[in-house]
Amino acid sequence: MRSPWLYAVVALTILAAAWVVAPLRAEPSPRFVRPWAEQPASAPTVRQLTGPVPVPIRYAYVPSCQDNTGACRHWILVSARGERWWLPGAADSDSLTLSADGLRVAYSSDAARGFVIRDLKTGTTRPLPVKREASIGEFFGVRPPLLSPDGRYLLVQHDHLDKNEEVVSERPLIVDTDRGTVTRLPGGETVIGWTAAGLALVRERSTNSLPGHVSTASFVIRSPGGKVVRRTVVPGNRSRSWFSPSGHTLASLAREATPDDLVTTGVVLVGTSKGHPTRTVTPRQPVGRRIAEILRWEDENTLVVRTAEAGNDSAYHLLDLQDGTTRPIEISIPDSADLWETAPVLGSVR
């Protein structure tokens, strides 16, 4: 039997070592702000879409499940009543867009080797005269296809990599889904979005004549036929502006660089006739939640925005520009850690 002193020495050594390293163990363990979004108690039922849908589609998303069932490998449409359908032909790796009224959906289809449009009211699908081309993806800033609010026109912009492996956007295409015609717009302009008068685009230019600024943003609205309907020039920090449906107002985020990040201080409204700011709307949001992105105008007084907290806890809201109030848009995506990463496509959000 060993000496009891040996045991005492071993015990003391362990005690001393534990005491020495105690501060390391006392460091606060990392906190996960929100491991995953709130989920319904049971996974919603997803059926295959075979015919017309009874109500407008509110949003669509790519499922994050891993099996090879149809509901796992295709885009899922969610109605205003919460019903879910997976869309045959719209593979989860393809692009998809919904009209703002939630009644039309356009997507690139492997089977059709190009874009198709589906009238959700009737359940009919028609191919469009635009070929499906390989894209390096929206992750690198490639413009996804975009249906006009009434669903008649589809914007498609292809892309490729140049010799320096930089992404180059090709000239935008506007497809008249009723007539089946395609209009190619001039290059060099960045697509902003649809207005009632046509497609809004912007071109940034360097300037030396505007004190305190280094660039200007030239906005243009082009009719579906490609003609210029309206032009407006504003300082470069308003290049990410959205035209209102009437085309009379531009909305952009008022942002300010801080040592840590660019922070949003409100939404600036600019009259397109003179290019001067008319007012700044301060959204009424809980402390810490800010507008991260303007998605579109819903009507002349309402914006659809994505909001986020410090931990990128994204949500979608309708912002009333009259009084700054916000109303959440109910979006529920199973197994989604953050809506921003899932990037649902919005349809009718009323």
Place this chain on the structure above:
Amino acid sequence: MDRTVAERFARRQRVDFTIFNGDRILLYLQVRRRYRWLGTATGLVCCVATLTQGAIVISAYLPLAGWLLGSIVAEIGFAQSRPRVRRRLNVRLAPPRLTSLWRLGASISVAVALSAVARSYGTEVGVRERLYAVLTLGVVLAVHLIVRDLHRRALVAGPADLMGAELAIRSGSVRSLLATGTTVALGTALGSLPDLPDLGQLAAALIALGLPLLVLGTVTDTWQVTYALSGRLAWPALTATLLAAALTATSLVWEPREAGGTPLDNWYALPHARFADLEQRAGKWRLWGPEGGIQVGQARAYLSGDGTAARPAPLALSGDGRHVVYLDRASRRLVLAHLLSRRERHLTGPLADEAVPEPALSHDGRHVSLTTATGVELIDTSTGARTPLPGIRRVLGLGPDGGVATTGPAALPGSPDTELVTFDHSGKVRTRVPFDPTLRVRLSPDGRTLAVVTPDEVVTMDPGTGEVRGRARLRLPAHPDAPEPLGWNEEGHVLVRIDLYGQAKGAYHLVDPATGKSRPLKDIPDDLRNPVFGKVPSGEDS
């Protein structure tokens, strides 16, 4: 073995070499010498290893600790060859003066270590301090037990000169252990001391240096083992207990240290700081000089978050890299420190986490701005003058003649623009012009040029008029986002960081604002967290 070693031993221990004891003494000296030098060499290696980590302090502590460790190992080996019968010998193996000095040194060392243990239940005691405390107790205990054993192992019967040699050997061991043990125990205990005021530091240094010097005086004396009455005084244990209680009480009621009271850890190892970053694993700011980096233990690394996550505590460097502003961990004040002189100056009182301002320094470190949600305060560190700058929201930079700042959106209601403001050091606003608040800018060291970096261009702007002076297309590797300007170097080039699509190498580049040409800065790690730049290298010396 050198003959002089044996002669020195014989002289100091007053023992004669004979044919009966010569082999025994020589064997003892040889073995002890081998272990001691082995320990010393290990200590020297450790000492060199610390040099490679940026410290330039050469200390005898590690070699001496190695020497002691070698002696202890040798004694443990000798103990195996001695009779296991234990009986206290009524002899004095060491001079009374040396024994007293050891008891005093051991008492103080144990007291300091025990006070660290006691403090750990009331305040924060770091791993380093705890380790030194445990080592101190270990050193004292090991020396005490071996010396006690040397007094208790029975002597083997034999000729008188063999007995004398055995006693002389034990005496040599005891004297060596007590002397080295006193020095090492005191040196180790110093590491477990809390921050002390000037007077406390002076006292600690006097004790840690003075006692070993007194001990050294006794080691070189000659000494012959004498008989002594049995029984010992118990004063060392009582002294240690009382001292520990006193030290604990003092440190627990001690106010946070005052400015200038405590030297900065390893500060003097850096002639200037090129940049600083947050070492995530250690949770500490790290300063990087031309030769390497050092941790800034006294600088707070994180502030508590708003219920979600912690955010980095502020740290700012002057453009010449010689001044640093940090949030002091102990006092919770913002402190301005000069790296070379190690002078410290408090810029604020104790701060709550949510009230900690964002500091900025002029190139020469003379002017400091502190920005909070309510405004900006400008401090002239040479005169101590403090000037409030009402209406200023963000300081873009401080030059020798004044500063450049923006006012925030309140200045131009309804507009996404802000105002670009130049002001002098008295706070008087010189110019105001509209300004794009989303621009990423850096003020040149002379305060006369703003470098603006867009995704495609580097633009120079007059901060007084907001006019563009020049622009050049950026010639940088492909990058998805706008490069981030981080500082100017002495050649007038702008340091930028680019995102390389997640690639590991080549994030930092120097850009010539006149031509847009760039060259990579190769010795800046790409994985820096929250980097803050001071003296931006020119590239040639990087």
